[in-house]
Amino acid sequence: MERKQQFASNLVHWFQENKRDLPFRKTKDPYSIWISEIMAQQTQIDTLIPYYKQFIQKFPDVSTLAAAEESDVLKAWEGLGYYSRAKNLHKAAKQIMKEHHGRFPGDYEEILALPGVGPYTGGAIASIALGLQVSAVDGNVLRVITRFNNWKDDIAQGPTKKKVTQWVDAALPIHPGDFNEGLMELGALICTPKAPSCLLCPVREACSAFASGTTEQVPVKTKKIKQKRLPMEVALLYDAEGIYILKRPNSGLLSGLWSFPICEANAVPGDSITNYLEECFSILPPAQLLGKEKHVFSHIIWDMSIYGFHLTGVQVGEPQGQYQDNTVFVSWTDLEQKITLPIAFSKLLRFIRIKK
Numbered sequence: 001m002e003r004k005q006q007f008a009s010n011l012v013h014w015f016q017e018n019k020r021d022l023p024f025r026k027t028k029d030p031y032s033i034w035i036s037e038i039m040a041q042q043t044q045i046d047t048l049i050p051y052y053k054q055f056i057q058k059f060p061d062v063s064t065l066a067a068a069e070e071s072d073v074l075k076a077w078e079g080l081g082y083y084s085r086a087k088n089l090h091k092a093a094k095q096i097m098k099e100h101h102g103r104f105p106g107d108y109e110e111i112l113a114l115p116g117v118g119p120y121t122g123g124a125i126a127s128i129a130l131g132l133q134v135s136a137v138d139g140n141v142l143r144v145i146t147r148f149n150n151w152k153d154d155i156a157q158g159p160t161k162k163k164v165t166q167w168v169d170a171a172l173p174i175h176p177g178d179f180n181e182g183l184m185e186l187g188a189l190i191c192t193p194k195a196p197s198c199l200l201c202p203v204r205e206a207c208s209a210f211a212s213g214t215t216e217q218v219p220v221k222t223k224k225i226k227q228k229r230l231p232m233e234v235a236l237l238y239d240a241e242g243i244y245i246l247k248r249p250n251s252g253l254l255s256g257l258w259s260f261p262i263c264e265a266n267a268v269p270g271d272s273i274t275n276y277l278e279e280c281f282s283i284l285p286p287a288q289l290l291g292k293e294k295h296v297f298s299h300i301i302w303d304m305s306i307y308g309f310h311l312t313g314v315q316v317g318e319p320q321g322q323y324q325d326n327t328v329f330v331s332w333t334d335l336e337q338k339i340t341l342p343i344a345f346s347k348l349l350r351f352i353r354i355k356k
Contacts, residue, residue: 004171007148007203008179014202015182020045020189023053025181030104030129031062037121038089042082045188051080063102066093074257074340081343083257088116108134119165128177135168136180137161140187146219147191150208156222229301231265233273234345236290236352237281239311243335243352247326253297259345261327265305273307280323281316285309290351295344302344306351 019025022045024036035055039048055076059065065073070090077086092114096104105111112122123136142155145164153160173179190197196215198204209215237244245258263276270287277284290306319327330339 003206004167005173007206008171008173010202011182011186012173012175012178015178015185019181019185023049028129030106030125032056033129034104034117034121034125035089037124038085038116039080041085041121043080048080051077062093062096062104065090066097066102071338071340075338078340078346079343083254083340083342085116087256088114091115092117104129106130108132124180127180131175131177133172133176135165135172135176136184137165137168138184140191141168141180141183143193143219144183144187144191147196147209147215148203148207150212150214150218152218152220154222155219225299227296227299227301229303232262232302232304233265233270233276234304234306234348235261235273235277235287235309236306236348237261237277237309237311237316238352242329242331244327244329245335245339245341246323253300254342254344257342258339259342260348262304262345269305270307273305277309279321280319280327282320283314283316285311285314285316293348295347304348306348308352 022036024032027033036048036052039052039055043051058076059068059073068090070087073086073090074083077083080086095114096102100110105114108122108126111117111125112119114122117125120136120138123134126132126134127136139155142161142164145151145167146153146155146160149167151160151163153163155161155164168183171179186201186203190201194216198207198210198215201207201210204210207215209218235244244261246261248254248257248259250256261273261277261280263272265272270289274284274287287307287309290308293304293306295302295304318324335341
């Protein structure tokens with residue numbers, strides 16, 4: 001127990017002296033900390049800061065967020081990716097208004113009941129904003145604790161996370177927020193995945209991996225399954241006024257978001273997307289291959305061939321059949337100001353901006 005207490009004391013002292021000056025560290029408001037923690041999932045801190053500031057300015061409290069249209073919330077999230085996070089924020093805000101009269105819940109279990117909040121995020125909010133004695137174990141913490149103890153357990157496995165969580169729970173000091181943030185900060189700045197800066201580490205004197213010279217071998221982690229690559233074809237149907245966009249299904253990849261028409265490619269270049277579009281439009285201009293682009297998701301890589309269909313002088317007709325209600329022509333202004341377009345598609349606009 002003494003080793004854990006010394007670890008916690010050294011870590012908290014180091015964090016209080018060396019923590020980065022981040023906007024969400026200037027408040028104990030659980031709403032603001034909740035927003036920052038959700039944004040920090042799958043996003044680097046330096047990247048999320050301007051989004052965080054803009055989001056808080058647009059939606060300064062739970063009631064404002066709950067009252068907003070989902071499309072406005074998604075637009076404010078545009079560029080961060082993993083849009084289910086924004087959808088869950090919106091759902092959770094409505095839940096807080098309904099079940100907690102607009103006050104962010106002060107109980108750990110109630111925080112965990114919010115959409116999109118798991119043990120790590122819930123623990124971070126509960127400890128940082130509310131001072132509750134709850135751990136918050138993410139990838140950084142798994143790495144720090146397994147290195148500190150020189151554990152060879154696979155951190156990709158559930159039992160290892162449970163073991164680390166129990167260790168952190170036992171080490172929690174009277175200021176759990178600073179301790180949990182300190183763990184994350186140590187993992188982000190010092191105890192990095194490769195080439196950790198051990199000589200700057202506040203807990204190195206008691207670190208078992210440092211003493212054993214095994215910091216580069218710990219933690220142990222099972223290699224991820226290789227991402228599946230899919231050849232895709234994308235259609236950009238546009239003219240000087242705007243472009244056609246398509247609402248994606250409510251389940252699956254990028255569910256419920258806007259995209260350009262896209263389908264998996266077959267052996268004949270351009271044939272798949274043309275056949276796909278012919279089910280939607282009665283007349284099509286000739287397809288022009290504009291270029292290639294790749295987009296990487298967590299488990300899939302899209303290798304996209306981009307085909308342009310220049311609509312100037314061509315009456316393609318209204319969308320038909322199953323596409324009638326989810327395919328619309330939007331102006332360039334509305335696309336920029338009102339439509340949330342995932343990065344996988346927004347980055348394709350560079351192929352046609354000069355051709356409008």
